[in-house]
Amino acid sequence: MAGKAAEPGVIWARPERTGRGPRPAYTRADIAAAAVRIADAEGLDAVSMRRVAGELGCGTMSLYNYVPRKEDLYELMVDAVSAEHELWGPAGDWRADMRRVAQQTRALMHRHPWLTRLMSPVYGFSPNALRYLEHCLTCLDPLQAPYGMKMQLVGMLNGCVTSYVATELAGAERTRSLPWSQEQENAVRIAYFGSQVATGAYPRLAAAFTEDPGPIDLEGAFELMLNRMLDAFEPRD
Amino acid sequence: MAGKAAEPGVIWARPERTGRGPRPAYTRADIAAAAVRIADAEGLDAVSMRRVAGELGCGTMSLYNYVPRKEDLYELMVDAVSAEHELWGPAGDWRADMRRVAQQTRALMHRHPWLTRLMSPVYGFSPNALRYLEHCLTCLDPLQAPYGMKMQLVGMLNGCVTSYVATELAGAERTRSLPWSQEQENAVRIAYFGSQVATGAYPRLAAAFTEDPGPIDLEGAFELMLNRMLDAFEPRD
DNA sequence: CCTAGTTACGTACACCGTACGTAGTGCGCT
DNA sequence: AGCGCACTACGTACGGTGTACGTAACTAGG
Numbered sequence: 001m002a003g004k005a006a007e008p009g010v011i012w013a014r015p016e017r018t019g020r021g022p023r024p025a026y027t028r029a030d031i032a033a034a035a036v037r038i039a040d041a042e043g044l045d046a047v048s049m050r051r052v053a054g055e056l057g058c059g060t061m062s063l064y065n066y067v068p069r070k071e072d073l074y075e076l077m078v079d080a081v082s083a084e085h086e087l088w089g090p091a092g093d094w095r096a097d098m099r100r101v102a103q104q105t106r107a108l109m110h111r112h113p114w115l116t117r118l119m120s121p122v123y124g125f126s127p128n129a130l131r132y133l134e135h136c137l138t139c140l141d142p143l144q145a146p147y148g149m150k151m152q153l154v155g156m157l158n159g160c161v162t163s164y165v166a167t168e169l170a171g172a173e174r175t176r177s178l179p180w181s182q183e184q185e186n187a188v189r190i191a192y193f194g195s196q197v198a199t200g201a202y203p204r205l206a207a208a209f210t211e212d213p214g215p216i217d218l219e220g221a222f223e224l225m226l227n228r229m230l231d232a233f234e235p236r237d
Numbered sequence: 238m239a240g241k242a243a244e245p246g247v248i249w250a251r252p253e254r255t256g257r258g259p260r261p262a263y264t265r266a267d268i269a270a271a272a273v274r275i276a277d278a279e280g281l282d283a284v285s286m287r288r289v290a291g292e293l294g295c296g297t298m299s300l301y302n303y304v305p306r307k308e309d310l311y312e313l314m315v316d317a318v319s320a321e322h323e324l325w326g327p328a329g330d331w332r333a334d335m336r337r338v339a340q341q342t343r344a345l346m347h348r349h350p351w352l353t354r355l356m357s358p359v360y361g362f363s364p365n366a367l368r369y370l371e372h373c374l375t376c377l378d379p380l381q382a383p384y385g386m387k388m389q390l391v392g393m394l395n396g397c398v399t400s401y402v403a404t405e406l407a408g409a410e411r412t413r414s415l416p417w418s419q420e421q422e423n424a425v426r427i428a429y430f431g432s433q434v435a436t437g438a439y440p441r442l443a444a445a446f447t448e449d450p451g452p453i454d455l456e457g458a459f460e461l462m463l464n465r466m467l468d469a470f471e472p473r474d
Numbered sequence: 475c476c477t478a479g480t481t482a483c484g485t486a487c488a489c490c491g492t493a494c495g496t497a498g499t500g501c502g503c504t
Numbered sequence: 505a506g507c508g509c510a511c512t513a514c515g516t517a518c519g520g521t522g523t524a525c526g527t528a529a530c531t532a533g534g
Contacts, residue, residue: 008417013429021511022499048490059514061492070491121404125430130439137441147445156462159400160393167358167392180245192250193362202367204374208384225393232465258480259530285521296483298523307522481530490521499512504505 011072012126024066026056031066032080035073036112044114047073074118075126081112082128090139095230097139098153102161102226109165116166119158144235153233160229164222248309249363261303263293268303269317272310273349281351284310311355312363318349319365324372327379332467334376335390339398339463346402353403356395381472390470397466401459 016028034055039047049070053060067073085104090097109115123129136154143150197206253265271292276284286307290297304310322341327334346352360366370391377387434443 008421008425010426010429013425013432018501018511020499020501020509022513024512049492050490061494061515062513064492065512121407122426125426125433127433130430130433130442134439134442137445141441147441147448148450151445152458152462155400155404156397156465159404160396163392163396163400167396170358184245188245188250189247189359189362192247193367195250196362196364196367202371204378204384205367205371208374208388211384213385221389225389228393228469229466232469255480257478257530257532259482261481286523287521298484298525299482301523302481476534477531478533479531482528483526485524485526487524488522491519493516493518495514495516497513499510501510502508504507 009068010125011067011075025058026066028066028076029080031056031063031073032076035077036080039077039114040112044117047077049073075123078115078118078123079126079128081108081115082126082132084108084111085128085132085135087131087135090141092142094140094143095234098136098157098230099223099226101136101139102157105158105161106165106222109162109169113169116162116169119162143233145233149233157229160225164225168218246305247362248304248312262295263303265303265313266317268293268300268310269313272314273317276314276351277349281354284314286310312360315352315355315360316363316365318345318352319363319369321345321348322365322369322372324368327376329379331377331380332471335373335394335467336460336463338373338376339394342395342398343402343459346399346406350406353399353406356399380470382470386470394466397462401462405455 017024031052035047035052038051038055049063050060052073053063056063063073067076085108088100124133133154137147137150140150140153193209196202197209200206254261268289272284272289275288275292286300287297289310290300293300300310304313322345325337361370373391374384374387377390380387430446433439434446437443
């Protein structure tokens with residue numbers, strides 16, 4: 001008799017170890033690390049229960065003792081990499097601090113390209129997510145504003161960074177499971193785009209396409225977007 | 238002999254009908270509509286090749302004559318609902334026009350809650366996406382700025398709207414495939430959140446949680462965020 | 475007319491998440 | 505001390521997925 005009926009529950013609310021029974025062979029950290037290792041090396045789609053169990057060296061179904069649903073495995077992964085966030089003692093310049101936070105988030109997502117796909121608002125309650133949130137609010141202490149607005153700032157910042165990095169990575173993570181290269185895919189897409197623009201139906205798009213882009217500077221563009229966004233929260237008189 | 242080797246290709250670049258052979262029984266629009274119908278009614282996870290084929294009334298593998306990979310089916314779906322974007326003749330107030338664009342995007346995503354999950358930068362080249370982009374650029378004609386910046390504005394706007402709506406919908410789409418209700422799930426998560434905050438480790442989070450939120454006005458909050466964002470692109474002197 | 479390229483679709487394969495049953499293990503309670 | 509229960513471990517099995525491939529019917533171009 002084992003069949004525990006499926007029930008709603010956050011994985012963080014279950015204790016990792018209860019008194020009874022043999023001691024678990026793996027910790028949650030072990031499992032998360034294994035899953036992250038696979039996702040980093042072979043892409044998110046390579047992360048399956050069987051694969052993770054294999055990486056750990058245990059039977060597939062044993063994993064379910066630790067992780068009730070695959071969804072929870074994802075949650076573990078997001079929390080695990082969230083621990084990479086550096087939490088410093090803010091110096092008093094909230095704009096500079098938030099810029100640094102955003103830069104780190106971006107770097108994190110570059111290190112773990114699958115993160116943008118898993119970034120869901122529902123995962124916002126994991127231990128490391130809470131720590132991260134508290135840190136952001138600490139950075140925002142000098143900003144004279146209600147917490148509601150600060151939360152909005154953090155949410156908007158995260159949203160924008162996520163979507164920005166998702167655009168940056170675009171096919172990179174996507175084409176990992178495909179049999180052809182990202183360059184090939186891009187070439188085909190751009191060719192189609194060019195053919196459409198050439199019809200003359202999209203004059204402004206055409207102009208945008210042929211406009212001299214100036215020196216391409218991804219870092220600079222990101223910094224610029226950040227500044228714009230933070231400007232929006234500067235208290236007005 | 239049928240096995241066409243997998244090759245990179247945008248679905249929009251393939252002609253819908255070539256001269257030879259029997260005339261196809263369905264149009265791309267038919268297929269997209271069927272998939273959208275299923276996703277709207279039963280959630281994105283219910284959209285499988287078999288299910289769509291069933292909805293159309295044809296064999297599963299026949300679908301692959303129209304749609305080389307499932308990924309392309311997704312692309313069809315996004316393009317199909319993108320057609321719902323109303324494209325009006327801009328009156329000359331770019332801020333007002335962009336606000337309207339954003340409002341419509343939000344409404345669209347509420348009508349099709351699966352959209353936030355499929356919103357990928359790679360789908361930005363579909364016919365209706367191009368039309369939409371051109372429309373945005375037209376709205377931005379009065380804004381004195383290089384196209385590069387305008388593209389950035391549109392991208393940032395879309396990113397923010399997407400992440401905002403994703404937060405709004407949070408569990409709604411997610412819990413469709415789960416055996417318990419969203420309320421149950423939320424209750425459990427909030428309970429855990431409360432227990433963590435009660436430890437005292439997150440003083441600012443605690444304060445934010447207990448702060449009087451004032452009258453809750455989702456529409457207003459969205460409008461506010463929009464204005465903040467547009468402010469950021471107002472030309473400075 | 476012929477034939478090459480297309481549509482249609484059944485079968486089959488590898489893989490997925492996971493329900494369930496069974497066996498072994500060690501803590502907590504009586 | 506020892507019973508019993510909660511836990512770990514894991515094999516098997518089921519219903520689902522995307523899709524490769526083979527075959528038969530069909531139709532427009534040469």
